[in-house]
Amino acid sequence: MMLVDGDAGSTSDWDDRWNHIKKFLERSGPFMHPDFEPSTESLQFMLETCKILVIGAGGLGCELLKNLALSGFRNIHVVDMDNIDVSNLNRQFLFRAKDVGRPKADVAADFINSRVPGCFCPSFYLYLEFHIIVCGLDSIVARRWMNGMLLSLLVYEDGVLDPSSIIPLIDGGTEGFKGNARVILPGMTACIDCTLELYPPQINFPMCTIASMPRLPEHCIEYVRILQWPKEMPFGDDMALDGDDPEHIQWVYQKSLERAAEFSITGVTYRLTQGVVKRIIPAVASTNAAIAAACATEVFKIASSAYLPLNNYMVFNDVDGLYTYTFEAERKENCSACSQVPSDLHFSPSSKLQEVLDYLTESTSLQMKSPAITTTMDGKNKTLYLQSVASIEQRTRPNLTKTLNELGLADGQELAVADVTTPQTVLFKLCFTS
Numbered sequence: 001m002m003l004v005d006g007d008a009g010s011t012s013d014w015d016d017r018w019n020h021i022k023k024f025l026e027r028s029g030p031f032m033h034p035d036f037e038p039s040t041e042s043l044q045f046m047l048e049t050c051k052i053l054v055i056g057a058g059g060l061g062c063e064l065l066k067n068l069a070l071s072g073f074r075n076i077h078v079v080d081m082d083n084i085d086v087s088n089l090n091r092q093f094l095f096r097a098k099d100v101g102r103p104k105a106d107v108a109a110d111f112i113n114s115r116v117p118g119c120f121c122p123s124f125y126l127y128l129e130f131h132i133i134v135c136g137l138d139s140i141v142a143r144r145w146m147n148g149m150l151l152s153l154l155v156y157e158d159g160v161l162d163p164s165s166i167i168p169l170i171d172g173g174t175e176g177f178k179g180n181a182r183v184i185l186p187g188m189t190a191c192i193d194c195t196l197e198l199y200p201p202q203i204n205f206p207m208c209t210i211a212s213m214p215r216l217p218e219h220c221i222e223y224v225r226i227l228q229w230p231k232e233m234p235f236g237d238d239m240a241l242d243g244d245d246p247e248h249i250q251w252v253y254q255k256s257l258e259r260a261a262e263f264s265i266t267g268v269t270y271r272l273t274q275g276v277v278k279r280i281i282p283a284v285a286s287t288n289a290a291i292a293a294a295c296a297t298e299v300f301k302i303a304s305s306a307y308l309p310l311n312n313y314m315v316f317n318d319v320d321g322l323y324t325y326t327f328e329a330e331r332k333e334n335c336s337a338c339s340q341v342p343s344d345l346h347f348s349p350s351s352k353l354q355e356v357l358d359y360l361t362e363s364t365s366l367q368m369k370s371p372a373i374t375t376t377m378d379g380k381n382k383t384l385y386l387q388s389v390a391s392i393e394q395r396t397r398p399n400l401t402k403t404l405n406e407l408g409l410a411d412g413q414e415l416a417v418a419d420v421t422t423p424q425t426v427l428f429k430l431c432f433t434s
């Protein structure tokens with residue numbers, strides 16, 4: 001976590017430094033927000049006050065940091081958990097060969113600081129202090145977590161959302177020649193979880209993560225696919241891994257489970273294994289540039305309030321020619337992240353807890369990774385199943401083969417589910433079917 005920052009009222013401003021920005025903010029134009037009055041205030045706010053958090057300093061993050069710093073934002077924080085790998089250098093242009101192995105966030109902030117005058121680096125932040133958050137992530141779980149975090153900061157009074165508690169989230173994503181940029185006003189417009197069905201299973205991870213610090217089940221599968229298969233050649237010399245051969249996938253699945261167990265990672269399934277093995281899409285620098293430009297433009301529009309923001313989802317595709325399309329993603333009435341209403345879980349009293357667990361991970365609208373299920377019985381909290389702590393997993397595992405009836409659960413019972421996809425506990429209501 002690093003900061004790219006300029007002193008307020010910095011002396012590093014030379015004459016005409018922000019002329020290109022002033023043209024948008026200090027004179028009127030046909031595309032202006034209808035309520036906007038041109039003035040010098042917007043630029044002052046951007047230069048001195050507006051605080052932006054950029055999540056991810058990879059392909060999209062490098063582009064975003066550069067774009068935002070050159071657009072007049074000087075209070076830019078950046079977070080990234082990864083270290084720089086040599087394979088990043090072709091597109092993550094804030095990094096050089098000498099930086100390989102160093103944390104991305106540190107190096108990215110240093111580079112921006114040295115090229116855009118007037119900056120320093122702190123080590124602590126609260127989400128609340130930011131005006132806008134931009135995500136340039138390659139992980140859907142991390143995106144969902146961030147989405148959940150911003151939703152948890154919303155303040156409702158008598159069921160009415162306090163607009164001052166909304167922190168806009170600009171989210172960019174790319175995959176090969178395809179990408180999307182979207183604007184999320186948490187609690188007001190469609191959130192990440194409202195549109196979960198749109199996300200394909202994830203592929204493409206940095207090599208250093210795969211080899212030395214796996215965090216996700218996908219990292220373990222990639223490790224087996226890229227490193228273990230060529231070394232062990234389980235089906236004879238020169239037999240390439242075939243994503244359509246069930247025996248091959250079964251082998252990768254078993255080895256991935258072993259790797260995952262080593263790092264206490266849960267969530268490796270046969271289906272996920274096949275998804276990861278079959279879809280390998282390289283990162284494309286030009287797609288990152290286009291999506292980051294769209295995201296930085298949205299940050300500029302929201303921070304200056306001079307233009308209407310994107311409403312609210314833009315898709316981009318340059319596989320064959322160039323195609324973009326914008327649509328308004330709609331809020332899902334019963335979204336488990338943003339609807340404020342506990343979702344119903346329809347199960348028969350004779351269903352086993354395992355079936356509930358499977359539903360939570362396999363339902364396209366939930367896609368949880370390793371849900372922990374608790375409930376309240378006779379005024380006491382009861383953990384029905386929890387995977388992340390080995391001793392509790394062992395103790396609660398027998399519950400999976402019990403029926404909901406046997407567990408003493410009643411119709412209308414509330415189940416609280418915790419998962420890595422959200423910082424908040426998600427409430428569900430059990431509805432018995434006959």
Ligand SMILES: [Zn+2]
Binds near residue numbers: 336338
């Ligand atoms: Zn939602």
